[in-house]
Amino acid sequence: QAVYSSGTSGRFSFLPKDQTTLNRSQYLIVKLTVGEFWRGWYDPEGYTYLLGPNPAKTNLWVGKVVYPLPRVFRDTRYAIDSEITTQMVRLSQGDAHGVGEKAMMAVMPIISASRRIVPNIINWLAEREKKKDKIFLCEAPFILQRVITELKEQGGSFDFGESGAIVTGGGWKNNEAEKLPHDEFRKNVEETLGIPGHMCVDLYTMCESNWHAIQCPEGHYFHLPQSVVYPMVLDENLKPLPYGEAGRFAFVDPLANSYPGAIITGDIVKLHDHCPVCGRPGPVLEPDVHRATGEEMRGCAEEVRQLMDSDGSEMIHDMVCAPDRSRMPLMLMKKKAEG
Template identity: 40%
Template sequence: MGRWVAEGTKVADENYRHFLTDKELTMDVIKIMAGQINGIKDKMKLMVIQKAMRRGQMKLLRLLEELDKKGEQMYMITFPFQLYDLMNIMKEEGVYLDMGRSNSVIITGGGWKIHEGMKISPSEMASMVKEYFGIEEENYRDVYGMSEMNGLALECEARYKHIPPWIYPMVLDENYEPLEYGEEGRFAFLDPAANSYPGFIITGDKAKLLESCPECGREGVVIDGEITRMRGAEAKGCGNLMRELMVESMR
């Protein structure tokens, strides 16, 4: 996911690109933010990290207010737990933006990871985006992807995630046997674009596939409904890494 985000930022001039951090990651903080906390020392570090994250969100909020005042279009690419946290801060601060008038867009991806307990549905997220950012629901989209997959599954307006045509997706049962369309199981895929590793990936995600989108009419396999973690799957990935990117910048 991070690779795709990095490539996407090259589209805009550097004067129009804004990042919460350009700091180098440290494995110590990544470990803590992934939930691996051992002893009082790590707990104290976590408290510092949480305060830093709050400062970072306030910094972002001030930037958004400035862009909104100027009527400038904004493309935000973030993680769902980060966006949800920001909107809760906006609620506390009484901040309501009108960024829909500039046709701004918000894209989330990376999943909720260890924040599954606060997870809300895509429709609820879209409703909150409209309330706090003034952005119409069709201009908020979620994507599904991972470092091992050379492509992203982007939501259509009906909230079905469309898998790139070169990816061969499947869902597997508990014995790792393929299931039919419409059945929920462990998501796996074949990726012919992989050239530095075998492109046969079994993930820790639970999903349901449909042969085509029943709403938008576009061709190709789609993911129907929410994607969740399989029981016992580790909470890891770019979503957890992103939290450290936020943290290091705001010390």
């Protein structure tokens, strides 16, 4: 199947990932999260909230990448639990084609999905804390930050302690207004949710890769799985740079079975041959990863933010996928009246 992501231009990047490629990638993300760094924490009776789309209802890589996680926990909830198509993503970015799509965009700001998502997550957290459940929060960091902001405004907080674990992913690349330094974000998490900083880590991955680099709890360096990826950093002439120098990140991905796995990214990174903090073997990236000058801004979490802020994905889905397109004007009027 073709998985995809998009950037600020609205252009999609499609990757033909066959089942072998997907299986390898999805196995690895489970192994890295619950099998390696938090081996002693994992509990199959735990509850998880994916701060992104339902992976069964989209081919967005931000969804597909976490497809197996619902299978390893007792219960899973989703921030966006409705079908997401490429047309919906394009509309959320303001790219409308034709009168019909422009009519859809005219009412998209009326209902914001974030108005429902944040309260839903807070209610879920309250229920889980009351029952003393283990919880796992995964994906878009800005959604979690909005939950924290809302809790602070309400004067509320939780105290999950080490019963909670968080893996954010997708970054803040396009969302500078809400971006926080890693240390400040983890501090907010600990103060508001009671989850300690070493239980809150970030994940570095991309649509073009099938491996995932997760931060170590001790130093929050991104650990590259040395048995499944060959990383390198390139200068402006695409020549390899030594460890410790900043340059364009590139890699060879042997997990790719259905497309060439040699990729030069638009990210600027610093690569080290080992982690200077935790001592685990294998290469690591420094936590600060940013886009090269002139490169299109891309980010999995940004796609989720646009779907949330432009409008509820359920409303866009109703209009885009309406079986009777002639009824669309009536649907728009109804949505506006309900707003």
